[in-house]
Amino acid sequence: MKTYTATPADIRHDWFVVDADGMVLGRLAAEVAKILRGKHKPTFTPHMDTGDHVIVINASKVRVTGKKAEQKRYFRHTGYMGHEKYTPFATMIAKHPERVIEKAVYGMLPKNSLARQKVRLKLKVYGGHDHPHVAQQPKPLTFAKQEA
Numbered sequence: 001m002k003t004y005t006a007t008p009a010d011i012r013h014d015w016f017v018v019d020a021d022g023m024v025l026g027r028l029a030a031e032v033a034k035i036l037r038g039k040h041k042p043t044f045t046p047h048m049d050t051g052d053h054v055i056v057i058n059a060s061k062v063r064v065t066g067k068k069a070e071q072k073r074y075f076r077h078t079g080y081m082g083h084e085k086y087t088p089f090a091t092m093i094a095k096h097p098e099r100v101i102e103k104a105v106y107g108m109l110p111k112n113s114l115a116r117q118k119v120r121l122k123l124k125v126y127g128g129h130d131h132p133h134v135a136q137q138p139k140p141l142t143f144a145k146q147e148a
Contacts, residue, residue, distance in 0.1 A: 006045040013122075014052040015138035017131070020101065021058040023143070024065055029104035031143050032056065036118045037109065049114060053122045055138055060097035060127040064089065074103065098125040 016035060020028055034040055038050030064072065072089035093100055102125055109115035124133060 004043070004045075006043045006048050006050050008048075010043055011048065011050050015055065015133065015136040016052055016141040017055040017057060017133075017138040018141050018143075019058055020056050021061040023062055025062050025100065025104050026064075028056075028062060028143070029101065029108050032101075032105050032123070033108035035141070036105065036122055037115075047114070049118065051118060051122060053136070053138075054124070054141075055131050055133050056101055056123070056125045057129055057131055058127075059101050059125050060093060062093070062097070062101065074099075097127040101125045 018028070018032060032054050035054050036051045038044045038052070041050055044050055069089055073086040074089070074092050076085050076087070077083065078085060089100070102119060102123065105123060106115070106119050109118065124131065
């Protein structure tokens with residue numbers, strides 16, 4: 001019995017749309033990362049891009065649990081010594097709601113070039129309800145909304 005390995009001819013990429021309205025950030029990111037990576041398919045192969053495209057809409061309506069809304073900060077470095085910049089969650093969700101979901105999903109993926117490609121090319125995040133990917137006919141994807 002041999003281990004199955006997907007070939008480029010076997011791989012088929014679908015498009016899914018996820019509504020983030022009222023969903024918890026971490027749980028949404030974990031599910032989106034699973035879809036991007038392709039772990040929901042029986043043809044999953046770790047070194048191949050077997051994942052699907054994901055469109056996340058209503059990113060500005062995502063929520064966090066506990067005191068994360070007041071305590072969570074996003075780190076970036078300017079390149080100069082001692083010049084760390086921290087952006088609070090409230091500021092980030094108000095100005096750039098797309099980045100909140102992109103950073104959360106990237107944190108759930110393995111740190112390699114394939115993961116960076118998946119976030120850059122296959123993850124599309126929009127703060128509002130509209131998206132320009134209607135021609136791809138994305139299928140709606142729903143996750144169980146858990147109360148926290």
